[in-house]
Amino acid sequence: MQFGIFTVGDVTTDPTTGHTPSEAERIRAMVTIAQKAEEVGLDVFAAGEHHNPPFVPSSPTTMLGYIAATTERIILSTSTTLITTNDPVKIAEDYAMLQHLADGRTDLVLGRGNTGPVYPWFGQDIRQGVNLAIENYALLRRLWTEEVVDWQGHFRTPLQGFTSTPRPLDGIAPFVWHGSIRTPEIAEQAAYYGDGFFANHIFWPASHTAQMVRLYRERFEHHGHGPAANAIVGLGGQVFMAKNSQDAVRQFRPYFDNAPVYGHGPSLEDFTSQTPLTVGSPQEVIDRTLGFREYVGDYQRQLFLMDHAGLPLKTVLEQLDILGEEVVPVLRKEFAARRAAGVPDAPTHASLVAAAQASAVAEEVAA
Template identity: 35%
Template structure:
């Protein structure tokens, strides 16, 4: 499998730590579509929009943003990152992404996850005590909808379907469905048993953070009779591609620290990230993908060697990175990083075979 590289955003509305300015929601959604357009133009493979239901994000309806991006792009794949499936209706999810698939001539995909932020559950009338079971049941229905039409299905959390016609269908044969996994052994094992692609999320920590996750995923897939070598794995991580190593770190740090302090308040009162801790997380064996183009190349190839990854999606605008610098980083990722990583990953995979 070819190595794919992309970008993602949640559309944060964060106060700029240097100027104090806060972008309007209108400005942020327009910037999001511009990011997709530039990512497509510079040859990146994937553009993702994540889902949050709070006033400091504009990503409450990723499918609408992705539909708009479909009209401004030609080749890049368009994915949710992630769809919080436990609080969604799988029928509606399928209808929305099948429509994106038609608009984009077959470029839509879904990354379904439980969601590390839980504001959508009470918002849509779900009990958080059902958090895990909601996801399992709704993933089962989403996969059933993908596999057959009309569909007959019965579960606990929604009305049954009897010969239901769920339309439209995909533009091509199918729509890829990945499962987003944050490190839960149970999630990795269930994803492996289903034979679905796994999208790993890495906020902070060492590159090796997901070694057990990947091992459990592949062991479970093999036990269930799936071809392990045919199952894609991705890493979704924060980063920034700068002109130089120092410029990248100096530029990213105040925005990333601001985002960690203000956009993570559901995990407590926000996470204070001293500069020394940020520098440690930017080191060669740590998870953040920040540095010069060559540093990002080296780290992505390190991830490829470590996990056998087939894809990396980088969130480069976290904390309200200004659009000019964000687009410059996207261009570097597409023109300076991606071609080298694809070539080297293909070469190394060929030698391994």
């Protein structure tokens, strides 16, 4: 099982000091956080894509390409690549380029985002959001798997004899997770293609996430990709830790109360009881995270949101130390011990290359 962190890249005033980082300061902090994630033994660092204040990561591939040059092992992903408002031709080329620069250490989460005005900013209609996601991804797959593409659809100009460059590394496209909080059509899309489904498990109650994952698993099996239990699932999550829960709550409360996403809404206590947000001791985070398996089944990737709401870089790095030293080693051991036989690991470039080679050998033998 893979463990990592994702960032939304918000520029938020620290409510305890009044300090607001500059865009440059926040971007550099995200790079430092990614490097720290590798240092403490995490598997994945994922960056969001936003085109509006107070967020800065408008170009995930630029950031991840830089991080690739300064790391050796960690998988570089996205917490959302906007499949609806980005041209699929540009996605195909940008992420294939990143794949080469990172020696295969990359995949991506496709999503529609949560900022309505982004659609007209990029010449699209929000009322076509799901249709854009479906059509654009169908084209993206062809651009990665076919050398020469002739194509015509509803939302962009036709392609005639087009070849996306560079070609995917080793002929294997980056693995795709389809991310959604609330849209059954996206779970169906992930299942149809046999791709991963990433439920950003941070705002809705467990019952909702369980329902979405169950739908994806049932449709994954329906489309002939294997047993429902073997579908590829990822979850988001949010944590803040201290040695004891009272200190964690006291330290995190001002950040929660003023956060741009959920600040000035439900109380911290209500939010932690009704969603997967965990504010407490390392053991409480371990117990809560292990509990996710009870309602989504065995899954392959767990990402945590840790660097948001104005938390200073020093605090985030301390959180990563706790996560890497006290939490993830226990989670690895416990999830492995509980995992049912036959459940696959999260796909990596190496595993996808090996599977393609084995398939080719099998075809030769059959011929």
